[in-house]
Amino acid sequence: MLEAPEAGVAAGAPARTSAPAAPRRRFRAPGEENRAAYVFLAPALLLIGVFFFLPVAAALVLSFTDFDLYSVADPANVRWVGLRNYARLLDTPLFWQAMGNTLYFALVGGPLSIGVSLAAALLLNSRLVRFKGFFRTVYFTPFVTTLVAVAIVWRYLYHTRYGLLNYVLGWVGIGPVDWLGDPRWAMPAIILMAVWKSFGYNMLIFIAGLQAIPEELYEAARIDGASALQRFRHVTLPQLGPTLLFVGVVTLIGFFQLFVEPYVMTMGGPLRATTSVVLLMYEEGFRWWRMGYAAAVAFVLFLVTLAATLVQLRLRKEEG
Amino acid sequence: MTGSRAVKALLYAQLAVGAVLALLPMVWMVSASLMPAGEASTFPPRLFPREVTFEHYVALFTRLHLGRYFLNSAGIALAVTSVSLLVNSMAGYAFAKLRFRGRDRTFRLLATGLVVPVQVAMLPLFLLMKQLGLVNTYWGVVIPGMASIFGIFLIRQYALSIPDDLLDAARMDGAGELRIFGSIVLPTIVPILATLAIWTFLSTWNDFMWPLIVLSDERRYTLPVALANLAGEHVQDTELMMAGSVLTILPVMLVFLFLQRYYVQGVMVGSVKG
Numbered sequence: 001m002l003e004a005p006e007a008g009v010a011a012g013a014p015a016r017t018s019a020p021a022a023p024r025r026r027f028r029a030p031g032e033e034n035r036a037a038y039v040f041l042a043p044a045l046l047l048i049g050v051f052f053f054l055p056v057a058a059a060l061v062l063s064f065t066d067f068d069l070y071s072v073a074d075p076a077n078v079r080w081v082g083l084r085n086y087a088r089l090l091d092t093p094l095f096w097q098a099m100g101n102t103l104y105f106a107l108v109g110g111p112l113s114i115g116v117s118l119a120a121a122l123l124l125n126s127r128l129v130r131f132k133g134f135f136r137t138v139y140f141t142p143f144v145t146t147l148v149a150v151a152i153v154w155r156y157l158y159h160t161r162y163g164l165l166n167y168v169l170g171w172v173g174i175g176p177v178d179w180l181g182d183p184r185w186a187m188p189a190i191i192l193m194a195v196w197k198s199f200g201y202n203m204l205i206f207i208a209g210l211q212a213i214p215e216e217l218y219e220a221a222r223i224d225g226a227s228a229l230q231r232f233r234h235v236t237l238p239q240l241g242p243t244l245l246f247v248g249v250v251t252l253i254g255f256f257q258l259f260v261e262p263y264v265m266t267m268g269g270p271l272r273a274t275t276s277v278v279l280l281m282y283e284e285g286f287r288w289w290r291m292g293y294a295a296a297v298a299f300v301l302f303l304v305t306l307a308a309t310l311v312q313l314r315l316r317k318e319e320g
Numbered sequence: 321m322t323g324s325r326a327v328k329a330l331l332y333a334q335l336a337v338g339a340v341l342a343l344l345p346m347v348w349m350v351s352a353s354l355m356p357a358g359e360a361s362t363f364p365p366r367l368f369p370r371e372v373t374f375e376h377y378v379a380l381f382t383r384l385h386l387g388r389y390f391l392n393s394a395g396i397a398l399a400v401t402s403v404s405l406l407v408n409s410m411a412g413y414a415f416a417k418l419r420f421r422g423r424d425r426t427f428r429l430l431a432t433g434l435v436v437p438v439q440v441a442m443l444p445l446f447l448l449m450k451q452l453g454l455v456n457t458y459w460g461v462v463i464p465g466m467a468s469i470f471g472i473f474l475i476r477q478y479a480l481s482i483p484d485d486l487l488d489a490a491r492m493d494g495a496g497e498l499r500i501f502g503s504i505v506l507p508t509i510v511p512i513l514a515t516l517a518i519w520t521f522l523s524t525w526n527d528f529m530w531p532l533i534v535l536s537d538e539r540r541y542t543l544p545v546a547l548a549n550l551a552g553e554h555v556q557d558t559e560l561m562m563a564g565s566v567l568t569i570l571p572v573m574l575v576f577l578f579l580q581r582y583y584v585q586g587v588m589v590g591s592v593k594g
Contacts, residue, residue, distance in 0.1 A: 034419050034497070037414045037418035039498075040410040040411060040418065041410070041415075044411035044467040047464075047466050048430070048433070048467050051445060052438075052441050052464070053433065055440075055445040056444075058444035058448075072447075123331060123338070124335075128327065129328075135335050135338075137577075137580060138339045144522060144572055144573060144576040145569045145573070146526045146544055148526075148528050148545075149547060149568040150346075152564075153346070153562065155551075156360070156558050157348065162360065163365065164348060164365050164367075257437050259439070260529070264551060278439050281439060285443050291443050294443055298440045299440065302437055306435055
């Protein structure tokens, strides 16, 4: 996991030029510690410690208590309940439904989004194509937009009677679909929108990854008589390995956090078909103030995210 | 060469279809926001307004106080961006170029934070903010954004390229560490600062869940929270909601279009290393 963020996220370029081997003249003796470092670090570490790591640890503690509305009013009412929140959770059909919905969204939507990103990157990386900058900007635009706003826009695009989508589907004889009102279609509709919104970011990363593949590899494959499809399978995909891993990990972590789309478009319905784990946490914690229970929900999400990340790292290791 | 021309035509056809799909929702949004009330809810759906009206924009600013939410969002995004830029660049530089005990271990610990969904922290964070009296204040939104692990990573990665000799030479000349940071480091990392600034501004502007939780007084709402709230009350007013969406998206879109060189380069350049 540690290398993933370093590997991919938007870091500055010339990083590789560090770590020169030649001995350097140093004012300080090598290895001597620079106390100024603590001054530089203090604000960031303090902020991240107090407003992120501490709350995460507190969430674990919170999940073992019955913290509720009465405790919000007076913390003296909190009692330690051990694993009872988790037991209740695993016994609640709504939790399993939310978990199922979230997995559906992440495991279908995530790969779909990555696939679209890769396809767009391959198109834009073709030597035959001009105006690459223009198309790149256009494809990246949805990623920059405000999710709440575009979720509202898509809600109208999905309208059964007046929506653009059903109108276009009508041309090919597909009858009006009640996208957000039909439990079968609500999640696919949300996935479609999420793919549209998110693919631009991974596309950029894939383009960079594709450009880093040495041209000689393709030349050699061509000389060996490899078809375009074979070149893609045996040159492009393996060379993109580390990029794919990074993209897979980051995308899945993001997709597990589904919240805004159901909050704005469906309120978790119809029949709870789009209630995600985070939406459930939000409702339990901030609408009903069952914060101990909600913390248990949040922690299960964390564990699932962690498991998904570890599985991907393991798969990658086995391949490589 | 006719084969290659056919391939080329096919490529452009695919690219064009993709571009239409990418832009259509936003084109429709802008277009519907200019339609008279009710015109977006007709069959067959209209792609362009019969006659353009700005009544919904006027209504948003006069009747629905959108200007207020706009200022809230802008203020919060600017505050988070400026503070976090300084805080993250100091830490990122320290991790890249200064020696101190526990450096690698601290860095690894920070890295693990990237796997934790931010929502896990939100319940206790809310209680903490309540204790501090910061619930329903702008500070409650700003403070958690003032430092970010991602930002520190970004700066560190870039700062690694600063030659040690440059820093050591300045130390030989008797420059203090703060002075070195201000006069050598910051000017060197300007490109990545630009990237981080845009990134932070856009993500703060677009953020929804935490402002939704911590702000309860309508007058302090950010634009996305206010918009989601309006969307609940004005479900039938398609054109009005589209105007609100345009106003929410417009600022981030302008920032992106004018500064995309930095934004895109930041994403692309770094991932090559992977």
